[in-house]
Amino acid sequence: MQDTLIWHYSPKGVFSVKSAYHVACTLRNVDAPSRSHNPSDNWNFIWRANLPHKIRVFIWRVCRGILPTLSNLIRRRCNVETICPCCSMHEESDSHILLHCDLARQIWSLSNILWVIIADWSDSAHEWIRKVLAKVTEEEGKLFLTLCWAIWSACNKMLWETNQPNPLSIVLGCLAWLMRFVPHIYDPETAEAMATQEAIDLARRHGWDHIVVEVFYVSEVRRTDNYVAHSLARSATVSQEGSVDPPMFLFPVLLSNITSDDC
Template sequence: MVFFLPKKDDNTIARTKVLENVLTSTSQGDPYKELWRRIWKATVPGKVQIYVWRACSNLLPTRAKLSTKGYQGDLQCLLCSHAYEDTSHVFCKCPIATAILTASPFNLGSSLLPSLEFKEWLLDHARNLPNDLFAKLLMILWALWKNRNNMLWNHTKQSAEELVLSSLAWLEEFGKANKINKTALSKPKQAWRPAGYGTWKLNVDGSFLPGIAHGGVRGVLHDDAGQFRAAFAAPIPAVASTRQVELWAIKEGLKLVATMQVSNIIIETDCLEAVSCIAETQFTYVHDEGIIDDIRQELNHRTDISVQHTSRVNNRVAHCLANLAFEARHSSMWFMKPPDFIVGVLNDDCKHLR
């Protein structure tokens, strides 16, 4: 008796090969670790890194993604009227995307989509493209999303040629600015630093989008040597403003500190408004009076804890947890070992300490 097995198509074979390469090259931890490393090491603007990370994590508000959050409107692509606008379509399948990616300098005509998910597709190129071309690819992905949003909000869009020229021109200017900063400026690069001997530092951040009732908070705790000790990410079901969600982040950070029973803590946030309203003697923001009062009471009992403002540059790790918290349905905590998807940013922030 002869059995005939179903023949696999080329896309299925290619997808299996890519994933086998990834999984066999990673004996433990996140199989996408190389993708995260390439994204955070790429010489591109920080906002581009953040948005590409969000795309890989399926956190961008495409119409398909919004439909899982209660959106019941049109699911068509804003640019080409394809029936279903998801991350893979926006960045790889939409005609303007394919026109760019199959042309020079990318020449990705043998793209494995649609059999690969977007994150798998980008991982494949992260493993094979040289640094300069991978940086250009990230810029194009950012430009494609910006072009989509311009169509949504302003009813305007760029052609493929305009999009490539504008995004690569921005990359060139960014590269020149970085070169100047490295060679001509005497001012040292701002970098995250531990609090100092005997004091731990907790960096917190909040995420909020106008028109959406919920938000997310997160925080990362380092000891006095800069070593990771804990992190948290939690959804906040009812949020009315950016200031309010940042206050919630501080409050949840205080809970983490209490849970771990540690002392001598500096809590850092990149929201100066939140720090200011905690320090004020009278309530200026009536709607936030309850949460501000809770924070003040805790700080009055814990004189070893202070809340300070820092720049966004020094709050990158907490910021990278933003979208996880925003999209999550349940709270998460990590102790001693950080989640894989922030390891790259953690290492980058602390490399000057070694």
């Protein structure tokens, strides 16, 4: 009888990339999705949240254990120091950078979801995110995911650009940024009032009795809506030549602008 190769990790004995992936995840102690896996409510929330794709992908990478933290880079045989650049005390892991680091705890304490660090979370970052999302409202969930991404971004800027992060600015920036995704906010005055209310609530929670609320009005035209002027301004930085007629490089831009306006 002729010998036959059998892949005993699958019921049919046939090798597949999918079954090999499950074996690799098991050997590396990573929670691989089962063959009959149905997306959980948490995954549905993450992928359907009205947030930029970069934030959703970031959370996915955290939950899969593939975020390029210093501790993960060491496991991939990269020659790097594992000490967290923000606190210079502990190893930079997923859970440390998002939950236990001094910078992270300051940011969470300034948010209106402070309770995410009050409990004694000893789980992995994946389990922590899962448990938090099971307890929050939709708006709190979006703020939670955005702040997670902002913490990671702030740490990277501190490491690579030597920018000292400001926890209060990060929280207020995320709150103001999320206002862009609130439905039915059509006029600047309403959005401004909501942002002011958030700032006042933040001051009240921290017992700040004497505050000054300053309002700035900025008139902005997006670069994509005025690309002709942007192209001219950019060319002026490398050329000092003047001309009455439009330069040749501008004709395609003008044509594109006219065509889009007609549409």
